[in-house]
Amino acid sequence: MSSDKQNNIRVMARQNGIVQPLLTDLYQITMAYAYWKSGKINDTAVFDLFFRTNPFQGEFTVFAGLEECLKFFENFHYSDSDIEYLKETLPPTIEPEFYDYLKDLTCKDIKLSAIEEGSVVFPRVPLLRVEGPLIIAQLLETTLLTLVNFASLMATNAARYRMVAGKNVSLLEFGLRRAQGPDGGLSASKYSYIGGFDGTSNVLAGKMFKIPVRGTHAHSFVTSYGSLADVRSRQLGGRDFLGAALAGRAAAARALAAAPAEASDGELAALVSYAQAFPSGFLALVDTYDVKRYSPRARRNGRAGYNSNCGSNARSIRDLSPARGARGCSTSESTVRSGLLNFCGVAIALNECGYRAVGIRIDSGDLAYLSVLARETFNRVAKELDLPWFSKLTIVASNDINEETILSLNEQGHSIDCFGIGTHLVTCQRQPALGCVYKLVEINGQPRIKLSQDVGKVTIPGHKEAYRLFGADGHALIDLLQRSSEPAPEVGQKVLCRHPFQESKRAYVIPSKVEHLYKVYWNEGRVCVAPKPLSEVRDRVQSSLKTLRQDIKRNLNPTPYKVAVSDNLYNFIHDLWLQNAPIGELF
Structure with missing residues (x-):
């Protein structure tokens, strides 16, 4: 490993003390015990972390929070006090050997593949793919969701403010006093900077994340x-x-x-x-x-x-x-x-x-x-x-500013050089949650699908790869999910892209560029790709947004960006659907 990479990882090792294995839902631990009790210690699983709908009535999302996930993986360990608390909290019928099992758990057998932090992402395309022992992969769920959900929502919100303000106006985050607690305030400062803000009033965020600190009286x-x-x-x-x-x-x-x-x-x-x-x-x-x-x-x-x-x-x-x-x-x-x-x-x-x-x-x-x-x-x-x-x-102008305020001020021909934005930014008032989910898509090499009467909640099963296909004008055209066993799409070669659930929606695409979206960030107990400095993640957001057509990014009635599956994956989804869907009876 290069010295630069080692230095980056050492810097990354600083973690919010609240982010630990017990920052989870109780049912993760009760499921872990039930898995352990039924002998599923050696089962392996694949989980996808994704979202179903873009926030803020928009058509794009900015992925953030990956660095914090890697910190969590590095430091995952149940302390003696954690074990003692669980013994006091869980039913007395829990076998003592389970606590010994928990005490030895780490993420050394987990493999994490992810989209690069700061990239624009879209519904149904997994942001993270977690592979490894079923029990540990299950125990990671809630914490990974809390690390990705708000981070991505916040970065997206900030990126939208940056777009409506324009590149010649400075943006400052002034929201600590209105944020959802101290951790929400720190996260808001960090991810608003990633999304395109130029500084923060939050002094601790400035120290921790090297964000420019600004303020007056x-x-x-x-x-x-x-x-x-x-x-x-x-x-x-x-x-x-x-x-x-x-x-x-x-x-x-x-x-x-x-x-x-x-x-x-x-x-x-x-x-x-x-x-x-x-x-x-x-x-x-x-x-x-x-x-x-x-x-x-x-x-x-x-x-x-x-x-x-x-x-x-x-x-x-x-x-x-x-x-x-x-x-x-x-x-x-x-x-x-x-x-x-x-x-x-x-x-x-x-x-x-x-x-x-x-x-x-x-x-x-x-x-x-x-x-x-x-x-x-x-x-x-x-x-x-x-x-x-x-x-x-x-x-500089402040005073409860939101997206609509800036758009109105733009129409009026204001002379403002810098906006200080607080409440609407850091609380994401237009939409308080992104809604990422974490779904099992494979167990012991066998694909799994979650069915629902709401087609939007049907999962796309199996171990998958994701590719971004670009059109002749250089803009991103479509994201394509396909089975990992399929060959990657090639530049200049016709690809049949299908809507995952609507048979009539399909199109051929001849990409001018193909981008494989996943990199392996964690494997064999170590970080494989060092996270980039915050300033580079910030640059990544803007360069990634430039790949989208303007009509996809516009504030009012944006054009939906297309996410498709390959013909092979489409048939696989529907075959598995039929195998698992019960046959009804008429009386």
């Missing part, structure tokens, strides 16, 4: 400052930074024909303090205060607001012209009169001290309108004050 930081007196030091780099920020705010107000008196001094104090702490990474949240708080009329009427969220992301920019926006949306007005004005003042002051501000974050209000307004503000300051770099400041 919250509204609470701004509201913790009440006036300019809260600035403890006026200095930055030996200069009067607070004075420079006040002068910069006044200069920006003149450039924008705005009234600096309406800007919050407490907010300016907060931004000055944050800039003093992070002069090279100053990215400020600018929507903390509602302008009504500073409007003389609002004060007379006794009105005050915080973080006003009027407006809708679905409203068009032309319906929010400056005149109409000023009358109709106080958040928009406050962002200009206070947040943006204070930011500009601090950014100008930083420039005088030899630093460049990064940009702003908007977390409420009409994101399309506000982003355009912010960009126009920056352009005007850049022109009026001869600061060309001002027009290139980054605009």
Whole structure:
């Protein structure tokens, strides 16, 4: 084994401590005992792990979680405390020798074949093929499913966000506080990065997975400052930074024909303090205060607001012209009169001290309108004050963003450079589970089929291989399952591809390229193919997605991708079906 491969495997050996043999359903262990009791210790089996339907009403899925499965295989072992717990939990009729058997179990006799992590995959095509002793293969089921199901769902969700956002917009995962517990949060950070996100706010995920960590400050930081007196030091780099920020705010107000008196001094104090702490990474949240708080009329009427969220992301920019926006949306007005004005003042002051501000974050209000307004503000300051770099400041938007929000913002012509996405991403709100299953397809060399009145739940029996056939235009055309005993399809040779259950659906395909989808990743107790670094898996997702036609990937009414079986496998399925299906009686 090469030193590079050894290094990769050593890195991979770090595993979430929760992932262990007892992270399973009780019935796996009770079945294991029943197998053991009936003398099936030497039986061998083949299990397929696959899903039946693509998530999010789409027509593709991204496979993820393989590296964690390999870690699980490497570390599979029942500890003494595990055995003691099982003795306390299982019925007293369990023979003591069974616990001795469990204590010696490892994955040394298991063979795992899988599709490369980060590949686009489709229903019915097994993602994992597990071969080996029946009992150990059965005991792996639940853990493998929990490692693959959420990982693949999360990576798919992230890939969809990446597609709707476009390649020129950055995506940050901000979902830890909304995730399904700490493990869900870590998994979401890891697999959103694989799916195409550029960074995360999750510091532990950054440490564990080498994901870029990004973040700024919250509204609470701004509201913790009440006036300019809260600035403890006026200095930055030996200069009067607070004075420079006040002068910069006044200069920006003149450039924008705005009234600096309406800007919050407490907010300016907060931004000055944050800039003093992070002069090279100053990215400020600018929507903390509602302008009504500073409007003389609002004060007379006794009105005050915080973080006003009027407006809708679905409203068009032309319906929010400056005149109409000023009358109709106080958040928009406050962002200009206070947040943006204070930011500009601090950014100008930083420039005088030899630093460049990064940009702003908007977390409420009409994101399309506000982003355009912010960009126009920056352009005007850049022109009026001869600061060309001002027009290139980054605009980050957050606030409960989902796919539909981004699509709507795209239609409105937003000026957002980066989306921070949390709840809808990490909880996969549109579909909370992928639905992978783990089915026995062969026992002791004999194929097995699961029958159901619901044809969608009928399994494809036997030890199979999977191939991806490409058309003349270079795009993936069809995935083909066939029996492992069949010769592989060849480039330029006609192949009959059949729907597994509908006799009339069939077509000839002459592939321009044939890709065998399976590699052996685990065999004889060791990793055979070292898992790739996360960055390479991330690249694999994008390169794999490029092989699909655009109509398969589109958000609305995508074209289904075809999965077929060979003519030989089709006949095999239906012969076995007839052999196992009971013959009904009419009375």
